[in-house]
Structure formats: structure tokens, C-alpha cells
Amino acid sequence: MMTENSENDQIILATGGYDHTIKLWQTHTGICSRTMQHAESQVNGLEISPDKDLLAAASYQHIYMYDLHSNNPSAIVNYEGTSKNVTSVGFQEDGKWMYSGGEDCRARIWDLRSRNNQCPKIFEVQAPINCVSLHPNQVELFVGDQNGIIYRWDLRTDNNEQLIPENDAMILDIDISPDSQLMASVNNKGKCYIWSLVSGSNDTPTKMIPKQKFEAHKRHALKCKFSPDSNLLITTSADQSAKIWDTSDFSLVQELIQENQRWVWDAAFSADAQYVFTASSDGYAKLWNVKKGVMEREYAGHQKAVIALAFRDAS
Amino acid sequence: MSLYDNKYWLLSHIRNSFISTDDTGMCELIMVGESKDAKQHLRSAEPYPEPEGSEDEEDEFELFDMHQDMDFSIRERSNTAAQLEKLEHARKKTSKMKHVKWETKDPVQEFEDIFVKKDITQLKDTQKRTSTLAALLQTHSNVPRNPFIEYAKFDGSGQVNIPTKKYKIYLTMLPQEQRNYPMQVCCVASAKVQDLIGLVLLKHSYNHGITNLKSPSQYGLYITEEDGEVDRDFPCLDAGEPISKFGFTSLGLVEHKEAKAVNFQDASRNSLVMEGPGRTRTISDKSKAEESRQMENDLQAVEDHNKQMEAPLYxxxxxxxxxxxxxxxxxxxxxxxxxxxxxxxxxxxxxxxxxxxxxxxxxxxxxxxxxxxxxxxxxxxxxxxxxxxxxxxxxxxxxxxxxxxxxxxxxxxxxxxxxxxxxxxxxxxxxxxxxxxxxxxxxxxxxxxxxxxxxxxxxxxxxxxxx
Known part of the structure; x- marks a missing residue:
């Protein structure tokens, strides 16, 4: 029993959305273990720090950090200085720095090592930023904006490279497979674009070679995420579904549909890619069995739409 | 000041200063019309106004001021106090929070140590990934769906920016020794009585399982004393009414007598009943015996009581x-x-x-x-x-x-x-x-x-x- 508990402690599922709360869940029972107050704005994005100590919540003008170990319902760190919504947040794999992107058209690097943010770095684009994704090599950020442009921003040289997969479409999400072979991007027309990534040695930048384009959804595609083994890709959409694709040929593996679940905003795979969590506008987070395509757990308690989730499995 | 002997001028002066020092703006709204009257008096400036008439006017003004005092200054003060408290609370909260401001500095610094390119060729591990989540789910594979899960959204604990209400719920279906302590439930104020019942059952099911519970419509919330004694003189709260309508904070959850387990028509709940009919039966039998014993005791008590009451009668x-x-x-x-x-x-x-x-x-x-x-x-x-x-x-x-x-x-x-x-x-x-x-x-x-x-x-x- 004790070991089970301690194991369970390491599994973190956090959800947030429009009801100004962030909830942590006991994954196998569906019981909400903790509610944190996020009074000032909705939660745009959630990310768990690499050491599992902190939870970062991207919100309006701020990034708030919550302590995952204490029972403190309020944030312990407040990153301020952005003028608009922060839409995306993430961590460098050692927790040295944090990146964010926002509607103020800027992607930022926040230094987490020292007290006074020694090394701020900023990257400005022409349109509000919807998503930021870090390449596994930890030195290249991929930024997607509302003009439909994907930027590859090299953090060491500050050089950037632009891609425009489709005209008059917003880039809504970008993800890079953990094995760094593929990059996926979804837009507001439901299209999914896939690139093969060729990593250069040392100082040569990563090359992006268009690989595939397919219609993943009929309406907005909101998120795309590779499984930890890079074999699956999940896309979520405003068409009230999430779809799982095989990354070898991008054939449809599974469709996760529930009546009246409304927009499916976010998703996260378990470490072995057997299960996937989704967050949707019906106020529920859900756990699905990938193979069977059935829902196995429901996480109920949010008053309004759940639009962000963060999950960290233990192995 | 020569004008200080003019009461209208004084009145107007006081009004103006009152208005200008009032942050809420309430005074201005109310007094602006009146001050015009005062100004008119000031302008029409009869050097020696009729004493009677002026006194009347004064009285009116005074009355008005009194009213003002009673109605607004108190509330204004409490508003201020509340505001101060809020500010204090916010300050306390923020003092605990660390603030990191974005500073645009010259980014001419060496990044060698912070932006290190990771050799991703080593990433291509072929080891089998394991998931604790998957293992956990396998061990808890056939957990039935909690039929009350839909009521979770009425839980008001931890909610901010929405009104919530707290209740002490006494659960009469618990064994006698566990009944003494009420369940503390925080519920969103917009919930209906039915929703609160569902939430109570959900919380109860977390601790005691779902085996003995029936659908929320089979229960009623009764007004209850602080010591947990259900007041049966009043009918249970109307299940369709919003809970905020009722002011009682101690409530007793009582299963309706006529309720039978047969009423489970909802498909999702059927499985529940199917699971352990035997168990439910034995428990209900036991509880029936207990109930009859309880009844006997009650009857005895009533008889004794009657005897005492009737003792002085001839x-x-x-x-x-x-x-x-x-x-x-x-x-x-x-x-x-x-x-x-x-x-x-x-x-x-x-x-x-x-x-x-x-x-x-x-x-x-x-x-x-x-x-x-x-x-x-x-x-x-x-x-x-x-x-x-x-x-x-x-x-x-x-x-x-x-x-x-x-x-x-x-x-x-x-x-x-x-x-x-x-x-x-x-x-x-x-x-x-x-x-x-x-x-x-x-x-x-x-x-x-x-x-x-x-x-x-x-x-x-x-x-x-x-x-």
C-alpha cells in the first residue's frame, strides 16, 4: 500500500481552464486531490517542471508557479511583464530556463537558475504567438503564430528561419517527436502538416523537410502531441473529437469521441502510450484506452471548460 | 470669515466638503440636488429670512443629513473596512509569492552554459517504456463508474470568484456511532437541493463506497439541529429549489421511507445494483431489525413521557x-x-x-x-x-x-x-x-x-x- 501511494504521488495530472481553478487528480480513482486557486484569469496552458516540484500556469499577463508538494492553494512565483495572454509555456529539460509565448507577439526565455532573471531572451514576431515548442536538442524553439508562420529560433545564434505551411491559416500547435525525427503542426482549418527533421551536427541548424499533409479534422485542430515512443500522434479538435494517428504512415488508429464533450482542447499520453488524457469544454478531463478507444476514467469537478492539462507519468 | 454667520453658506460648505471627501461618490449622487436648493437660498439671500420658514428648512436638511448618516456612512465605513481587509489579504498573499519581473537587458552575455545543444543521437533508445499509470490502472481495472460523479461540479471547495455555501450534513444512514460528526460540504450557491444531495452522496461514496447508496431522488434533506437531531416536523427541502434559497446550515440526509432499490432505471446505475444484491439485502434486513428495535424504544420513551405528563391529572x-x-x-x-x-x-x-x-x-x-x-x-x-x-x-x-x-x-x-x-x-x-x-x-x-x-x-x- 505504501509503495503504491508513493508511486501514485509521482503521477501528476493537473487540469485547468475557464473556472479559475487548477485541479490535481488521483488518476486511478478520478478523485480530485487538490484544488489551487487561479483567481485572476483563465488557465491557457499548464506544464510540470522537470523536477516535478512546480506547476507552471500560463495565464493573462502572468505565468504563475504552483508548488506541487505543499498544500498551498496560491501560486508561489509570479512571472510578470508580459502585456497580454501567455498562451504557451515549457521548460528546458534540466529546468535551467523556461520558455513562453504570448499574444504580445513575443517568445521569451526566463532564466530559472538565479533570482533575478539574469538572461532574458526575447524573440519578436509579427503576430500573436499561439504555440512554442522546444526541440529535444534544447537549443531550437519552434514558434507558431496567428499569421500562419512557423519560426525556428536558434537560441544560441538568435537566427531564425520561417515556414509557411498554408496561407490564411493560424498555426494552433506544434510538436516535435521525442526522437526528434518528426515535427507536426496543426492549424485552424483542421489540417495537419508533418516534417521530417534532419539534425545537423554541432552548429548546423536542424533541417525541416516537408513530409506529409492531411486533413485531420473538419474544424479547428487545437493541439497535436507525439507519444513518448514517437509512434503515435494525437490531434484534438473543435469537432468534438480527438484522433490518434500512426506516425509511420499517418493512418488513423483511433478516434476518441463522446457525445456532447464539445471542444477537445488538450491531450497527453501515458509513458507507454497505452492511455491518453484529454481535456474538453464539457468540464471533464478524460482518460482513454488507446487500443480500445474507450473512455476509462472521468475527472469531474471543474465548473467550466477544461482547456489545459499537464501530465507526468512515473516509470 | 464673515460668511460663517450665514447658515446656508455654511450648509453648502459642509455639503461640498462632504461630497469632495467621499470616495464612494454616493454623497454626490444624493446631495447634489439638495445643495442646489441651498445655493438658491444663498443667492436669493434675504438678509434676514423669516425665522420660522428657515427653521423648517433647516429641520428638513437636518433630517436629510441624519438619514444620510444612518444609511450610508455606516455602510461606507464597512465597505472601506472590507476593502482594507481585502487589500491586506492580497498583500499577505503576494508577500508570500515571489515576483519575477521581465527586464529587458542587453542580451550580450555568454550563453554557453545555458543553451547547450544536446546530442540527440544518443536519444534513440530502444528500451521498453513502462508506465506507472498503466500499472495502477491495471490493478484498479474494474472500478465501477461512480454514478454521482456528475455532481462533482457542484463542489464549492477551492472555488474562487463564485459564491459558495457551507453545510453540515448529518448522514442518518451511517451506523449510530459514526453519525455524531457531520460531513462538511461546501457547495456552489447556484446548486439545487438535488445537486447538493448528489454531492453529499459522492463525497460519502469516496469514503464508504457506493454499495448502499441509492439515487439522489431517494433522499431528502431535512432541517436539523446543531446536535444532529433531524427535525421531522418540517418537510424536507424541495429538491428542485436552489439551495441558496434556504438559510439552514445544518441539514440531515434522510432516505425516503417509500424508496425502493427497484427505482434504478438509469442504465448506468443498473450495474450498481446488480453487483451485490445479496449484500444489500442482508444489510437492509439488519437495518430493518435495528429500526424496529429503535421503534420499540421510541414507543417506550413516549409512554414514559406520557405518564410523566399525565401524572398531575386526576x-x-x-x-x-x-x-x-x-x-x-x-x-x-x-x-x-x-x-x-x-x-x-x-x-x-x-x-x-x-x-x-x-x-x-x-x-x-x-x-x-x-x-x-x-x-x-x-x-x-x-x-x-x-x-x-x-x-x-x-x-x-x-x-x-x-x-x-x-x-x-x-x-x-x-x-x-x-x-x-x-x-x-x-x-x-x-x-x-x-x-x-x-x-x-x-x-x-x-x-x-x-x-x-x-x-x-x-x-x-x-x-x-x-x-
């Missing part, structure tokens, strides 16, 4: 009065909260008796005790001890009828007794009734009698020891 009993010197006389003993009356029942040939039995009446205050003496198979003897001195206005002639009690001499007060015989139930009733009345009245006679008796006991003991 009731007559038949008994036979026995004395050493005279023949047995059949009497009626009438007992009420005020008196004890002993009336001889007229008998044939009573006239032939050498002495006449008279009716006796003692005020209850003079009655000291009533107790059973001996219980034989045929007759039960009991005696009523009374006091001749204390209020000893016994009508009739006790001297004829009774024999003096053996321990009569106690200063002025003498205790005497009547001895009666009757059948056991009557005797029991009489003794109980009189004792109840005595308990209620707790007269001086009684306490004196008890004291004297105790003394006697002591003496007896001493005597025994000596012997």
Missing part, C-alpha cells in the same frame, strides 16, 4: 384500606397534582358499623412518600406516608382511620401513614403516579421525610453495632 383507583384496629374498608383513592383524596366506598350495612368512615383529603404538599411494602400473590400492600404538621390541614379525621406510624415523633412534624392493599397493577400505578407527582413538586415535607429516614437508618446501624 385519576381514581380502587383499593382496600387496612388498619390494625379497624376492619378493612374499601376506598377510592383519587390522586391529582393538588391532593390525594381517600373516599370510603359506601357499602351495604355500613350504617351498622360502630364508627363511620369519613372521607379524607391531603394536599400533595403534605404527602411525604408512597411505597410498596409487600407483594404477595393475591394482594399487594403499599402505604402513603403523610405529614400531620406541615400543612396538616387534612380534612376528615385521620386519627380514627390510621394508626400512628412507629416513627412519628419528629419535633412538631409527625409522619403517619395509611396502609392499603390492592392488586399489583393498581398498586404499581398508584405508587408510580404519586412518586412522579412528588418528584415534580419536591415539597419540603418529602425532603424532611427522606432526611429523617436516613437519620433513622444511621441510628439503627449504630444500634446494631452497639449490640
Amino acid at each position: 385519576r381514581a383507583f380502587r383499593a382496600v384500606m387496612v388498619s390494625k384496629v379497624k376492619p378493612k374498608i374499601e376506598v377510592t383513592i383519587g390522586i391529582s397534582g393538588e391532593r390525594v383524596e381517600i373516599d370510603p366506598v359506601p357499602q351495604k350495612g355500613s350504617k351498622l358499623l360502630p364508627f363511620k368512615a369519613k372521607a379524607i383529603s391531603h394536599p400533595v404538599d403534605s404527602i411525604a412518600s408512597c411505597e410498596m411494602i409487600d407483594t404477595r400473590s393475591s394482594r399487594t400492600g403499599f402505604r402513603i406516608v403523610y405529614c400531620t404538621a406541615a400543612g396538616g390541614n387534612a380534612s376528615g379525621d385521620p386519627g380514627i382511620l390510621n394508626s400512628p406510624s412507629t416513627s412519628s415523633a419528629h419535633k412538631t412534624t409527625a409522619f403517619k401513614h395509611y396502609y392499603f392493599e390492592s392488586d399489583y397493577p393498581t398498586a404499581l400505578d398508584i405508587v408510580q403516579k404519586i412518586n412522579l407527582i412528588l418528584e415534580l413538586k419536591s415539597s419540603a415535607t418529602r425532603s424532611e421525610y427522606i432526611a429523617s429516614r436516613e437519620k433513622k437508618m444511621v441510628i439503627k446501624k449504630v444500634f446494631n453495632i452497639v449490640k
Whole structure:
């Protein structure tokens, strides 16, 4: 029993959305273990720090950090200085720095090592930023904006490279497979674009070679995420579904549909890619069995739409 | 200032300063029209306005000001206090929070140590990934879906920016020993009574499982005392009404009597009932037995209570009065909260008796005790001890009828007794009734009698020891 508990402690599922709360869940029972107050704005994005100590919540003008170990319902760190919504947040794999992107058209690097943010770095684009994704090599950020442009921003040289997969479409999400072979991007027309990534040695930048384009959804595609083994890709959409694709040929593996679940905003795979969590506008987070395509757990308690989730499995 | 002798000017001055120092803006809204009046007076400037008229005006103004004071300044102050408290709270909260401001600095710094390119060729591990989540789910694979999960969204704990209400819910379906502590439930204020019931059941199911629970429509919330006693004089709260309509914070969750488990029509809930019908049955049987036992106890309690309530009411009993010197006389003993009356029942040939039995009446205050003496198979003897001195206005002639009690001499007060015989139930009733009345009245006679008796006991003991 004790070991089970301690194991369970390491599994973190956090959800947030429009009801100004962030909830942590006991994954196998569906019981909400903790509610944190996020009074000032909705939660745009959630990310768990690499050491599992902190939870970062991207919100309006701020990034708030919550302590995952204490029972403190309020944030312990407040990153301020952005003028608009922060839409995306993430961590460098050692927790040295944090990146964010926002509607103020800027992607930022926040230094987490020292007290006074020694090394701020900023990257400005022409349109509000919807998503930021870090390449596994930890030195290249991929930024997607509302003009439909994907930027590859090299953090060491500050050089950037632009891609425009489709005209008059917003880039809504970008993800890079953990094995760094593929990059996926979804837009507001439901299209999914896939690139093969060729990593250069040392100082040569990563090359992006268009690989595939397919219609993943009929309406907005909101998120795309590779499984930890890079074999699956999940896309979520405003068409009230999430779809799982095989990354070898991008054939449809599974469709996760529930009546009246409304927009499916976010998703996260378990470490072995057997299960996937989704967050949707019906106020529920859900756990699905990938193979069977059935829902196995429901996480109920949010008053309004759940639009962000963060999950960290233990192995 | 020469203008200070002009009351209208003064009034206007005070008003203006009042308005300009008021942060809420409320004064301005209300007083702006009035100050115009004052200004008009100021302008029309009769050097010596009619005293009566001006006084009237003044009075009106004063009244108005008083009203203003009563209605707004208090609220304004509390608003300010609340505001201050809020600010203080926010300050406390933020002082605990670390703030990191974005500073645009010259980014001419070396990043060698912070932006290090990771060699991703080493990433291509082929090891099998394991998931604790998957393992956990496998061990908890057939957890049935909680039928109350839909009510989770009414949970108000941890919610901000929306009104919530807190309740103490006493769960009557719990075993007796667990009932004493209410479940603390925080619920969003917009929830209906039905939703609160569902939420309570959901929370209950977290701790006790879902086996014994029925659908929320089978339960009612009743107004309950702070000690958890359900007040059944009132009907349960209407399930369709919003919970915020009711002001009660202590509520009892009671299962409706007529409710049967059959009412599970919802497909999702069917599985629940199917799971353990045997178990549910045994538990319900047990609870039924418990319930009937409880009922019996209740009935007993009610009867006792009734007896106590009725004790001071008049009731007559038949008994036979026995004395050493005279023949047995059949009497009626009438007992009420005020008196004890002993009336001889007229008998044939009573006239032939050498002495006449008279009716006796003692005020209850003079009655000291009533107790059973001996219980034989045929007759039960009991005696009523009374006091001749204390209020000893016994009508009739006790001297004829009774024999003096053996321990009569106690200063002025003498205790005497009547001895009666009757059948056991009557005797029991009489003794109980009189004792109840005595308990209620707790007269001086009684306490004196008890004291004297105790003394006697002591003496007896001493005597025994000596012997």
C-alpha cells in the first residue's frame, strides 16, 4: 500500500481552464486531490517542471508557479511583464530556463537558475504567438503564430528561419517527436502538416523537410502531441473529437469521441502510450484506452471548460 | 470669515466638503440636488429670512443629513473596512509569492552554459517504456463508474470568484456511532437541493463506497439541529429549489421511507445494483431489525413521557384500606397534582358499623412518600406516608382511620401513614403516579421525610453495632 501511494504521488495530472481553478487528480480513482486557486484569469496552458516540484500556469499577463508538494492553494512565483495572454509555456529539460509565448507577439526565455532573471531572451514576431515548442536538442524553439508562420529560433545564434505551411491559416500547435525525427503542426482549418527533421551536427541548424499533409479534422485542430515512443500522434479538435494517428504512415488508429464533450482542447499520453488524457469544454478531463478507444476514467469537478492539462507519468 | 454667520453658506460648505471627501461618490449622487436648493437660498439671500420658514428648512436638511448618516456612512465605513481587509489579504498573499519581473537587458552575455545543444543521437533508445499509470490502472481495472460523479461540479471547495455555501450534513444512514460528526460540504450557491444531495452522496461514496447508496431522488434533506437531531416536523427541502434559497446550515440526509432499490432505471446505475444484491439485502434486513428495535424504544420513551405528563391529572383507583384496629374498608383513592383524596366506598350495612368512615383529603404538599411494602400473590400492600404538621390541614379525621406510624415523633412534624392493599397493577400505578407527582413538586415535607429516614437508618446501624 505504501509503495503504491508513493508511486501514485509521482503521477501528476493537473487540469485547468475557464473556472479559475487548477485541479490535481488521483488518476486511478478520478478523485480530485487538490484544488489551487487561479483567481485572476483563465488557465491557457499548464506544464510540470522537470523536477516535478512546480506547476507552471500560463495565464493573462502572468505565468504563475504552483508548488506541487505543499498544500498551498496560491501560486508561489509570479512571472510578470508580459502585456497580454501567455498562451504557451515549457521548460528546458534540466529546468535551467523556461520558455513562453504570448499574444504580445513575443517568445521569451526566463532564466530559472538565479533570482533575478539574469538572461532574458526575447524573440519578436509579427503576430500573436499561439504555440512554442522546444526541440529535444534544447537549443531550437519552434514558434507558431496567428499569421500562419512557423519560426525556428536558434537560441544560441538568435537566427531564425520561417515556414509557411498554408496561407490564411493560424498555426494552433506544434510538436516535435521525442526522437526528434518528426515535427507536426496543426492549424485552424483542421489540417495537419508533418516534417521530417534532419539534425545537423554541432552548429548546423536542424533541417525541416516537408513530409506529409492531411486533413485531420473538419474544424479547428487545437493541439497535436507525439507519444513518448514517437509512434503515435494525437490531434484534438473543435469537432468534438480527438484522433490518434500512426506516425509511420499517418493512418488513423483511433478516434476518441463522446457525445456532447464539445471542444477537445488538450491531450497527453501515458509513458507507454497505452492511455491518453484529454481535456474538453464539457468540464471533464478524460482518460482513454488507446487500443480500445474507450473512455476509462472521468475527472469531474471543474465548473467550466477544461482547456489545459499537464501530465507526468512515473516509470 | 464673515460668511460663517450665514447658515446656508455654511450648509453648502459642509455639503461640498462632504461630497469632495467621499470616495464612494454616493454623497454626490444624493446631495447634489439638495445643495442646489441651498445655493438658491444663498443667492436669493434675504438678509434676514423669516425665522420660522428657515427653521423648517433647516429641520428638513437636518433630517436629510441624519438619514444620510444612518444609511450610508455606516455602510461606507464597512465597505472601506472590507476593502482594507481585502487589500491586506492580497498583500499577505503576494508577500508570500515571489515576483519575477521581465527586464529587458542587453542580451550580450555568454550563453554557453545555458543553451547547450544536446546530442540527440544518443536519444534513440530502444528500451521498453513502462508506465506507472498503466500499472495502477491495471490493478484498479474494474472500478465501477461512480454514478454521482456528475455532481462533482457542484463542489464549492477551492472555488474562487463564485459564491459558495457551507453545510453540515448529518448522514442518518451511517451506523449510530459514526453519525455524531457531520460531513462538511461546501457547495456552489447556484446548486439545487438535488445537486447538493448528489454531492453529499459522492463525497460519502469516496469514503464508504457506493454499495448502499441509492439515487439522489431517494433522499431528502431535512432541517436539523446543531446536535444532529433531524427535525421531522418540517418537510424536507424541495429538491428542485436552489439551495441558496434556504438559510439552514445544518441539514440531515434522510432516505425516503417509500424508496425502493427497484427505482434504478438509469442504465448506468443498473450495474450498481446488480453487483451485490445479496449484500444489500442482508444489510437492509439488519437495518430493518435495528429500526424496529429503535421503534420499540421510541414507543417506550413516549409512554414514559406520557405518564410523566399525565401524572398531575386526576385519576381514581380502587383499593382496600387496612388498619390494625379497624376492619378493612374499601376506598377510592383519587390522586391529582393538588391532593390525594381517600373516599370510603359506601357499602351495604355500613350504617351498622360502630364508627363511620369519613372521607379524607391531603394536599400533595403534605404527602411525604408512597411505597410498596409487600407483594404477595393475591394482594399487594403499599402505604402513603403523610405529614400531620406541615400543612396538616387534612380534612376528615385521620386519627380514627390510621394508626400512628412507629416513627412519628419528629419535633412538631409527625409522619403517619395509611396502609392499603390492592392488586399489583393498581398498586404499581398508584405508587408510580404519586412518586412522579412528588418528584415534580419536591415539597419540603418529602425532603424532611427522606432526611429523617436516613437519620433513622444511621441510628439503627449504630444500634446494631452497639449490640
